[in-house]
Amino acid sequence: MQEFRFLIERNNQAYILAGEEALLTSIVNGAQPVVRFVIFDPPAVLVGYHQAVDQEVNIEEVRKRNWDIGRRPTGGGTIIMGPWQLGWEIYASNDVLGYTPENAIKYGAKGVIKTLEKLGIKASFRPKNDVEVNGRKISGIGAFSEGRYVAVTGTLLLDFDADAMISVLRLSSEKLRDKLAKDFKDRLTWINKELVKPIDMEELINIAKESFAEALEVKLLDSNYTELEKKSISELALKYSSPEWIFNLRKPLIGDDIRYTERKFPGGLVKVQIKLTGRNLIESIIITGDFFIEPRTAIYDLEARLKWSRIEDIEREVKEWFRNVSTIGITEEDLINLIKEVLK
The missing domain is CATH 3.30.390.50 (CO dehydrogenase flavoprotein, C-terminal domain)
Structure with a gap:
């Protein structure tokens, strides 16, 4: 059975996102494949790689809450990450993950679905990149690649505050805000909403670790970053915390016409x-x-x-x-x- 390193990181958005890039590069250069669980602390509003912060985020509200704003190295939409949800990541060659980003996303979804099954929650994959419970989203998934190596990243909601989510999004009116809040509550669910007896993050991590190992058919070995990975993460964290990366990468056009x-x-x-x-x-x-x-x-x-x-x-x-x-x-x-x- 193939062996993967297993890492857990609780940190700010810049350090965690720097780790995404550093770990994929490390795997490309011959390091052992990795499954990493992450917890964002402080909470962060993260835009997708192709989004413009000015179009998506209520910057003033984020600053009031003392949350971070970050830009992911993957596509997809704006998400909020915080201590109430578990982020998970897989770094491996594409032969392990089905050769395409679409298949890699499905492999990640298997880990989520197994985790929920062990908790007594029936879930299914919803194309293109979600896991749902009774038609409600509980996990979103993204993927990016370098050559024949793939990173799959996703979330698993333990708890959720729809009102907080809405407050940090850039919306055109209070009417739209109210509608969106209702839509979120109708379209999303989370683990402790589905369970009679709530669980804590430590219990979720233990169950998810076991489930991802089974889904990928690998052995997960508790591990640490290599010295090269530590150096790379420290350097890349400067990029992921920089205004140039966060705010200016996809800045909207300005002008009269x-x-x-x-x-x-x-x-x-x-x-x-x-x-x-x-x-x-x-x-x-x-x-x-x-x-x-x-x-x-x-x-x-x-x-x-x-x-x-x-x-x-x-x-x-x-x-x-x-x-x-x-x-x-x-x-x-x-x-x-x-x-x-x-x-x-």
């Missing part, structure tokens, strides 16, 4: 901002949202392709770009039509 639209696809919400020069030349374009693309930096390539492109060249540029990327639940026609819609 910014055209904007958004649309929800099976693969996530896509937001497009375009600034035109004249009638048919794209001066700049920003594409943000809670979608997944591999490689994750490929969206910059598409924006660069479309910058200073004529409107009639959009279809050709997007189709050429799609040849070298992998998306979940978003087709090239979806993206072409959305960009054309902005320009109308």
Whole structure:
């Protein structure tokens, strides 16, 4: 039976996210595969790699609560991580995790489902990246890769405060806030809501460790970071705590004539901002949202392709770009039509 290292980390968002990048790099360079459980302390509002903080987060409310804001190295939507939920991560070669990010996500879901089964909670996988209980989400999952190595990251809700979640999101009105709060309560569930007798985090960790070992068919050995991993995490934590990474990576366009639209696809919400020069030349374009693309930096390539492109060249540029990327639940026609819609 293959052996994986098992790590537990309770720390701030910058240190934990630095660990995600450092551990994947370490596995690529020959280190033993890893399952890591993490607890964010203090709580943190984390945007996905392709999101803009200004569009998604109520920054003033986050600061009032003395929470952190961070940017994940994975796609997906805005989440809140804190001591009330268990974060879990798997780092391994893709032959262990099914060769594609989609299959890797399903492997992670197996660990969550087994954990819940041991607690007497019946759960199932919901494409593209959720685990649900009676139609309500209890775990969200993301994945990113480097070559033939994959990192799968996810959450498992032990407890949840919907009102706190809503308060730190950027919303357009109190009416929308009230509706969203109701939607969250209708669409989400958590372990201690489903159980007659609540459990604590220590008990959840013990059950989840056993369950992930069974789901992956590996042996988990209590371990520590290597010296190289410690050094890398310390260095990367500077990046993940920097305003440049958190706030400026996907900053919205500014100006008087910014055209904007958004649309929800099976693969996530896509937001497009375009600034035109004249009638048919794209001066700049920003594409943000809670979608997944591999490689994750490929969206910059598409924006660069479309910058200073004529409107009639959009279809050709997007189709050429799609040849070298992998998306979940978003087709090239979806993206072409959305960009054309902005320009109308």
